[in-house]
Amino acid sequence: xxxxxxxxxxxxxxxxxxxxxxxxxxxxxxxxxxxxxxxxxxxxxxxxxxxxxxxxxxxxxxxxxxxxxxxxxxxxxxxxxxxxxxxxxxxxxxxxxxxxxxxxxxxxxxxxxxxxxxxxxxxxxxxxxxxxxxxxxxxxxxxxxxxxxxxxxxxxxxxxxxxxxxxxxxxxxxxxxxxxxxxxxx
Ligand SMILES: [Zn+2]
Numbered sequence: 001x002x003x004x005x006x007x008x009x010x011x012x013x014x015x016x017x018x019x020x021x022x023x024x025x026x027x028x029x030x031x032x033x034x035x036x037x038x039x040x041x042x043x044x045x046x047x048x049x050x051x052x053x054x055x056x057x058x059x060x061x062x063x064x065x066x067x068x069x070x071x072x073x074x075x076x077x078x079x080x081x082x083x084x085x086x087x088x089x090x091x092x093x094x095x096x097x098x099x100x101x102x103x104x105x106x107x108x109x110x111x112x113x114x115x116x117x118x119x120x121x122x123x124x125x126x127x128x129x130x131x132x133x134x135x136x137x138x139x140x141x142x143x144x145x146x147x148x149x150x151x152x153x154x155x156x157x158x159x160x161x162x163x164x165x166x167x168x169x170x171x172x173x174x175x176x177x178x179x180x181x182x183x184x185x186x
Contacts (some may be wrong), residue, residue, distance in 0.1 A: 007034040007051055014042060014049040023025050024051030057093025058085060060127050060134060068098060068136065070121045073113050076102045080123065080136065085154075098134035100125065105138050106176045116176040122147040144178040158182065 007013055013025060014032040021027040022043075034040070038051040060066065060082065068080035082096040093105045105116045117123060118136075124146050125136035140146045148157045150166040150173075157164035159181050163174045177182070 004070045005040040006038070007040045008037055009034055013027055013040050013051070019043070019047055019049040022046075022048035022050045024053065025049045037176055043138075050074075055090070058088060060085065060092060060130060062127050062129060064127045066092075066098075066125055066127060066136070068123050068125055070099075070117050070119050070123060073117060075113065078105070078113050078117055080125070081137075082134065086124070093133050095130070098125075098127075098136045100136045100138065104128065104136070106144075110176075115174040117145055118148065118151060119176075120151075121145045121175070122150060122184075124184070137176075138176055141179045144176040144181070146178045146181055146184040148173075148175065183186045 011034045012031050013034050016027055016030045016032060019032055019042055021032045024038055026035050032049045034051045034146055036053050038053040041050040041052055053113060065086040066082045068082045070078055070080050071080045078100045080098050080100060082092055082098055085092060087159040102110060102113050105113065110116055116156050121149065123138055124143050126143060128137045129135040131174050148164055150157055150169055153168045155166055155168045157166055160172060163172055165172050
């Protein structure tokens with residue numbers, strides 16, 4: 001590829017007799033047009049025209065480490081909204097609603113999700129699947145709750161043993177904590 005040509009959606013980039021439409025392009029009446037902003041790539045080996053976006057949307061994939069806020073806790077699972085992916089400041093494209101099954105929460109046996117996380121907790125988790133919906137696990141020392149506020153007084157809970165403690169209410173709460181709870185900057 002000799003020249004770097006930036007194109008905009010709707011720009012004519014090639015004729016179909018030479019190149020077929022591929023990623024980031026579409027064909028109409030014998031001509032190929034860009035469907036997104038990006039760099040035009042005319043591939044002479046495959047005979048396709050592509051437009052490569054400089055900032056592809058951050059679609060989550062299996063194995064990604066993410067930060068999420070617990071949205072709801074039910075008997076056998078928690079739901080969470082993914083807010084960031086570790087290692088990037090770019091936003092998340094695509095699905096951010098995720099589920100965590102009770103069996104994927106803790107290395108130990110647990111039958112009650114509410115003993116491991118609560119609504120509003122910030123968690124660090126790993127993506128274990130993306131179809132048909134986003135699935136997460138916190139089954140690792142590094143994974144689990146990283147920040148939590150007391151449900152009664154909204155004071156930030158501090159680590160105490162394997163769980164959390166509210167210094168104001170003087171109550172303890174069980175949690176599946178990440179090993180660096182209280183020491184994380186998001
Ligand atoms: Zn409290």
